[in-house]
Amino acid sequence: MSITVRYFAGARAAAGVEEETASAQTLSELRAQLAEAHGERLERVLTACSFLVDGVAARDLSAPLPAGGTVDVLPPFAGG
Known part of the structure; x- marks a missing residue:
């Protein structure tokens, strides 16, 4: 199952890409795949991230991810 992953702010910097395609059944599986693909820096960021699914x-x-869905990876951030 193909999932579009979009990174924002510090997650984008840690992943080194703005967007990519992955194949995972659950968010847990997706997190593990992304950490393996991008290394320890992204793995640390992912532990603090929120996720939007579609x-x-x-x-x-x-929870199962929808086929063809989009997962937004949102690290904590503050605004004024």
Whole structure:
């Protein structure tokens, strides 16, 4: 199953790409794949990130991802 992964802010810097395609059944599986592909720096960032799946906040890492869906990786950030 193909998933589009979009990175924002510090997650983008840690991954070194703005967007990529991955294949995973759950957010947990996706996180593991992304950490393996991009290394320890992204792995550390992912532990603090929030995820949107097709625009909806996802908190259950074991929930299935929709085929063809989009996962936004959002690190914590502050605004004024």
